[in-house]
Amino acid sequence: MTKRILLWAAVSPLFICGLLPIIFMLVSSTVADGEFTFSAYSELLGSTRQWLLLENSLILAGIVAFSVTIIGVSFGILIGKSDLPLKKWLLFILCIPILIPPYIVAVAWDQLLAPGQGPLLLFPQPWHEKVHRLLFGLAGSVFVLSTVYLPIPLLLTSFFVRTVNPRFEEAARLNAAWPRVIRQITLPLIWPGILLASMLVFVLTIGQLSVPSYLRFQVFSVESFTRFSALYDFKGATANSIPLAVMVLPLLFLEVCLAKKWNLFTSGMVQARGLLQIRLGKWKRPAFILVFVFAFIFVVLPLGYLVINSCQKGVYLRAIEMAGEPLKRSFFYSAVAASILSICGFMAAYAIKNQAICCWRLVNMAGLFLFALPGTVLGIGLIGLWNTKWTHFVYGSMSIVIMGYVAKYYILSVKVIEGRFLQIPSSMEEAAQLAGASWLRRMISVLFPLSRRWVFASWLCVFIFCLRDTDITMLVYPPGCDTLPVRIFTTMANGSPQLVAAMCVLMVLSVVVPAAFVWITLMASGRWENV
Amino acid sequence: MSENSMVCLESVSFSINGRQILKDVSLNIPHGTRLVLLGPSGCGKTTLLRLIAGFNAPDTGSIFINNTVVSQNGRVVVPPERRNIGFVFQDLALWPHMSVYGNLEFGLRVRGVSKSHRRKRILKMLEMTDLAGMERRRPYELSGGQQQRVALARALVTDPELVLMDEPLSSLDWDLRRRIAAEICKLQKDLGFTMIYVTHDKEETNQLATQVVIMKAGTVSC
Numbered sequence: 065m066t067k068r069i070l071l072w073a074a075v076s077p078l079f080i081c082g083l084l085p086i087i088f089m090l091v092s093s094t095v096a097d098g099e100f101t102f103s104a105y106s107e108l109l110g111s112t113r114q115w116l117l118l119e120n121s122l123i124l125a126g127i128v129a130f131s132v133t134i135i136g137v138s139f140g141i142l143i144g145k146s147d148l149p150l151k152k153w154l155l156f157i158l159c160i161p162i163l164i165p166p167y168i169v170a171v172a173w174d175q176l177l178a179p180g181q182g183p184l185l186l187f188p189q190p191w192h193e194k195v196h197r198l199l200f201g202l203a204g205s206v207f208v209l210s211t212v213y214l215p216i217p218l219l220l221t222s223f224f225v226r227t228v229n230p231r232f233e234e235a236a237r238l239n240a241a242w243p244r245v246i247r248q249i250t251l252p253l254i255w256p257g258i259l260l261a262s263m264l265v266f267v268l269t270i271g272q273l274s275v276p277s278y279l280r281f282q283v284f285s286v287e288s289f290t291r292f293s294a295l296y297d298f299k300g301a302t303a304n305s306i307p308l309a310v311m312v313l314p315l316l317f318l319e320v321c322l323a324k325k326w327n328l329f330t331s332g333m334v335q336a337r338g339l340l341q342i343r344l345g346k347w348k349r350p351a352f353i354l355v356f357v358f359a360f361i362f363v364v365l366p367l368g369y370l371v372i373n374s375c376q377k378g379v380y381l382r383a384i385e386m387a388g389e390p391l392k393r394s395f396f397y398s399a400v401a402a403s404i405l406s407i408c409g410f411m412a413a414y415a416i417k418n419q420a421i422c423c424w425r426l427v428n429m430a431g432l433f434l435f436a437l438p439g440t441v442l443g444i445g446l447i448g449l450w451n452t453k454w455t456h457f458v459y460g461s462m463s464i465v466i467m468g469y470v471a472k473y474y475i476l477s478v479k480v481i482e483g484r485f486l487q488i489p490s491s492m493e494e495a496a497q498l499a500g501a502s503w504l505r506r507m508i509s510v511l512f513p514l515s516r517r518w519v520f521a522s523w524l525c526v527f528i529f530c531l532r533d534t535d536i537t538m539l540v541y542p543p544g545c546d547t548l549p550v551r552i553f554t555t556m557a558n559g560s561p562q563l564v565a566a567m568c569v570l571m572v573l574s575v576v577v578p579a580a581f582v583w584i585t586l587m588a589s590g591r592w593e594n595v
Numbered sequence: 596m597s598e599n600s601m602v603c604l605e606s607v608s609f610s611i612n613g614r615q616i617l618k619d620v621s622l623n624i625p626h627g628t629r630l631v632l633l634g635p636s637g638c639g640k641t642t643l644l645r646l647i648a649g650f651n652a653p654d655t656g657s658i659f660i661n662n663t664v665v666s667q668n669g670r671v672v673v674p675p676e677r678r679n680i681g682f683v684f685q686d687l688a689l690w691p692h693m694s695v696y697g698n699l700e701f702g703l704r705v706r707g708v709s710k711s712h713r714r715k716r717i718l719k720m721l722e723m724t725d726l727a728g729m730e731r732r733r734p735y736e737l738s739g740g741q742q743q744r745v746a747l748a749r750a751l752v753t754d755p756e757l758v759l760m761d762e763p764l765s766s767l768d769w770d771l772r773r774r775i776a777a778e779i780c781k782l783q784k785d786l787g788f789t790m791i792y793v794t795h796d797k798e799e800t801n802q803l804a805t806q807v808v809i810m811k812a813g814t815v816s817c
Contacts, residue, residue: 229686229688231684231686231687231688232688232690234648234650234675234682234684234688235682235684235688235690235749236690236701237650237674237675237676238648238675238676238678238680238681238682238702239676239701239702239705239706239753240676240701240702240705241674241676244705248701249690252692253690253691253692340650
C-alpha cells in the first residue's frame with residue numbers, strides 16, 4: 065500500500081503541473097461563450113500568415129536538425145570511440161552552449177559581428193553591414209541554434225557508440241578497416257538513437273522562442289508568445305500553440321517504435337566489456353585540429369568576445385547590481401525544482417523500470433512530450449489554469465515557476481536515474497525482499513545507495529536546465545520575481561551592449577563553473593566511462 | 596620458427612592497467628594444426644587470441660603469421676583486416692541488423708568478390724554448415740545451435756588460413772556441443788585451415804585437439 069501511494073505521489077506532479085494545463089488549454093480553446101466551437105482554429109487555418117510562419121518553423125527546424133546530426137554524429141564517434149587527444153575537454157567546450165540560455169549565443173554573435181569593431185575590422189568596410197545583416201534571419205538562426213543543439217547528437221552518439229558490443233566491431237574489423245566498420249556495423253546498430261537525437265533537436269528548434277525572436281526570424285512560437293504577451297489574446301495564443309504541441313507527437317511515436325528495435329539491437333550489449341578504440345594514427349593531429357578549430361570558432365570565440373566586450377570600468381559593478389537578486393532567485397528556484405524532481409524522478413524511474421503502476425507508459429510518454437513541448441505552450445497552459453481568483457496564491461507566487469520547471473524537466477530526472485536502475489540486477493532488490501525488508505526499506509537501504517551518484521547527477525542536470533530556462537519563466541514569473549535569463553532578455557532592449565555582455569558573462573559563469581567542477585571531479589575519479 | 600609455422604609467438608608479454616596477463620609466452624603452431632588452449636578462467640586464453648587477431652598489441656615480444664611479423668613491441672604492424680583470420684567469438688557477435696546471408700556476405704564484399712561468386716560461396720558454406728534455406732533469417736530468429744553454425748560459417752566463408760575460436764560452444768548443452776565439435780573437426784579436415792580453439796572443457800579438448808597447450812596464470816606449457 066505504501067509503495068503504491070508513494071509511487072502515485074511521485075508521478076502526480078507530472079499530471080498536475082504538466083498535463084492538466086495542456087488539457088485545460090485544449091478545452092478552453094474550443095469553448096466560447098459556453099459553446100463548443102472551432103472558431104479559433106478556423107481563423108488560424110484560414111490565415112496565410114500562419115501557414116508562412118509554420119513553413120518558416122519547419123524549414124528552420126529541418127535545417128538545424130540535419131546539420132547538427134551530421135556534425136554531431138561525426139564528432140560523437142571521434143570523441144566517443146577514438147584516441148583523439150584532449151577529447152574530454154573538447155567535449156566539455158562543445159557542450160557549453162546547451163548549458164546556457166540559447167539567446168546568449170545569439171547576443172555573443174551579434175556583438176562579435178557588430179559593424180566597425182571586433183574581428184570584422186580585418187575585412188573591408190563594405191562587408192561589415194552585409195555580414196552583420198546575415199545574422200538576422202534564417203541563416204543566423206540556423207547558425208546559432210546549430211551551435212546550441214549540437215551537444216544533443218554529440219553526447220548521445222558518443223554514449224551510444226560505447227554501448228555497441230565491441231565483439232560486433234571486432235568481427236567486422238577482421239575483414240574491414242574502421243571507416244567501413246563504422247558505416248556498416250556501428251552506425252546501423254545505433255541509428256535508432258541517432259534518429260531520436262535528430263528528432264529531439266527538430267522539436268526543440270520548433271519550440272525555440274528566444275533565438276528567433278532576438279534574430280527577428282518570424283516563426284510560430286514567436287507568434288504564439290506575441291499574441292499572448294503583447295495582444296493579450298489568450299484564445300488566439302492557445303490556438304497557435306496547438307500546432308506546436310501536435311508537432312511533438314511524432315517524437316513520441318518514434319520513441320515507442322524505436323524502443324523495441326533498440327532493445328533488440330542492444331540486448332546483451334550492456335554486459336559486453338571493454339571498448340574497442342579507433343586508433344587514429346597519422347590522422348590524430350588533423351582530427352584534433354578540426355575539432356579544436358570548430359570548438360574555438362563556434363564556442364570560445366563568441367563567448368570570449370562577450371568577456372572582452374564587458375571588460376570596461378564599472379560595468380561589472382552595475383551588472384552585479386542588476387543581476388544579483390535575479391541570480392539568487394534563479395539559484396533558489398532551480399534548486400527547489402531539482403530537489404523535488406530528484407525525489408520524484410527516483411520513484412518514477414522505479415515505477416517505469418519495474419512497471420510498478422498501471423500508467424508507467426503514460427508517465428514516460430507524458431514526460432517526453434512535456435520536455436519537447438515549447439516552453440511558451442506550457443507557460444500559456446499554466447497561466448490559463450492557475451490565473452483565477454481561487455488559485456491566485458499559486459499564480460502570484462514562485463510556485464508557478466517551479467511548477468513549470470517540474471513539468472518540463474521531469475523526464476530528465478527520470479531518465480538519468482532509470483539508466484542506473486537498468487544496470488542494477490533485480491536480484492539485488494529481491495535478496496533484500498527475501499531477507500524481510502519492506503519496500504520502503506529496500507528503496508532506502510539498497511536502491512538509493514546503489515544509485516545515489518545518479519540521483520545527484522539528475523539533480524545537477526535538472527538544476528542546470530532550470531537555471532538556463534527562459535521560455536517558461538518569461539511567461540509565468542510573478543512581478544518582481546524574474547530570474548537572471550529573463551532579466552538579461554529584458555535588459556537587452558535598452559541596456560548598453562557592455563552591460564548586457566557583462567550580465568551574459570555572469571550567467572555563463574554561474575552555469576559553467578559548477579558544470580566544470582563536476583566534470584573535473586568525474587575525470588579525476590576515473591568515472592568518465594560511466595558518464 | 597620453422598618454415599611450416601602458421602603462427603609463432605616469441606616472448607610475448609601483455610598487461611592491462613599494470614596487471615600482467617601474459618608473461619613471456621612463446622609458442623609455435625604449424626600449418627593445419629587443431630591447437631586447443633586449455634586453462635582455467637582468467638588465465639589469459641582470450642587475451643592470447645586477441646593478440647593473434649590484432650585487436651591488441653603485445654607490450655613486448657613478437658607475433659608472426661606465416662613467417663611475417665604482424666605485431667611487435669606494443670605495435671600492431673599488420674591490422675586485423677589484413678591478417679586473413681576467421682574468429683568465432685564466445686558470444687558469437689552475429690550482427691543483429693543483418694540477415695544470415697548479410698552476416699556471411701560482409702567479409703566477401705569487403706574483399707571485392709563479385710556478386711555471383713559471393714552468392715555461390717555463401718550458399719556452399721551454408722550447405723556445409725547445415726544451414727541451407729536459412730539465409731534470409733535474422734540471427735535472433737535462430738536456435739542456439741543454428742546461431743553457432745552461422746558464426747562458424749561467417750568465420751570460414753572468406754577462406755581464412757587461420758581460425759580462432761574463443762569458447763564458442765560454452766553456451767550449448769552437452770549433446771549439441773559434442774555434435775558441433777564433431778562438425779568443426781570435419782570442416783577443418785575438409786578445408787585444411789589452422790585452428791586455435793580456446794576452452795576449459797577437457798572433453799572438448801579430447802574431441803578436437805591435435806595439439807594441446809595448457810595455460811596457467813599467463814604462462815603456457817605444452
